Amino acid sequence: MKLERLISMIYMLLNNEVLSASALAEKYGVSQRTIYRDIDAICAAGIPVVSYQGVHGGYGIMEEYKMDKSLLGSYDVGSLITILHSMSTVFDDERALDTINRLQTVRSGPAASSLSMDLGSRQHSNELLRLLRTAITGRRIIEFEYINMKNERAARVIEPIQLNYKHGNWYVYGFCQTRMDYREFRTSRMADLTLMNRVYTHDHAVNNRDPGPDWTKSANQEEVVLHFSADALARAMDHFYDMDKSFHDDGTLTITLKVPNSSDAKWLLPVLLSFGETVEVKEPLELRKALKTKLEKILKTYSEV
Structure with a gap:
């Protein structure tokens, strides 16, 4: 946990001119004394942290040490930040937010982006997506009731592999133990999702997906x-x-x-x-x-x- 906090703190310092110890302590839920020790550890790692005194004082990193902002164009960085921000909203993903902080350090030009994206849906749908992503990352088998295009209700047990967003809808792709084949399920037709305690061990390839007939x-x-x-x-x-x-x-x-x-x-x-x-x-x-x-x-x- 300490290592993750230190890495995150480094990117926070890279992305801001000056940050106070109290602000850092509030963000990471630790005491200011812990922040002081973290700053010492960062300095010991060879990262030049500068201490600024006064009312608006705090900590920052020497400008000469910060990454060259010409490595990525502002358009590329802005687009990546927009996509990641939308993903972090849907999945409540702290890792995506950390990546955004890293990208902010190489961003040049205005902060406003020419691209806006909203991958989210109704709140209960977002909760379903988060459960599905948890199942995928944890390789956990899921069970749910599904309604197909023929309006038939049936229980399905699948090994989830990937979430897909296309045509304005979310789908989960996986190996269906009920049909013993790869299937794709529209999340809006799923109900009573349960994360099983069983973990699947098969190494499924995403390219096994059958795109279906192109009418x-x-x-x-x-x-x-x-x-x-x-x-x-x-x-x-x-x-x-x-x-x-x-x-x-x-x-x-x-x-x-x-x-x-x-x-x-x-x-x-x-x-x-x-x-x-x-x-x-x-x-x-x-x-x-x-x-x-x-x-x-x-x-x-x-x-x-």
């Missing part, structure tokens, strides 16, 4: 044409940002996308239903029929209202 490159694709009213432009752009778009003089929008089989595109129906009356399926006819059938079932549910 955007599959043969026999079918064209879907959607027409959105002017009230739905923003949401339509959010959902279908990389699809072909045509804006019209009346403020409406037509979006064209391709899917392997529109009548079996179950993922598309809930998205279209969420737009309500602000979207109309122009093509194909099979998708129009599938959406109509779904709407009729919804109306039947509320027939007594």
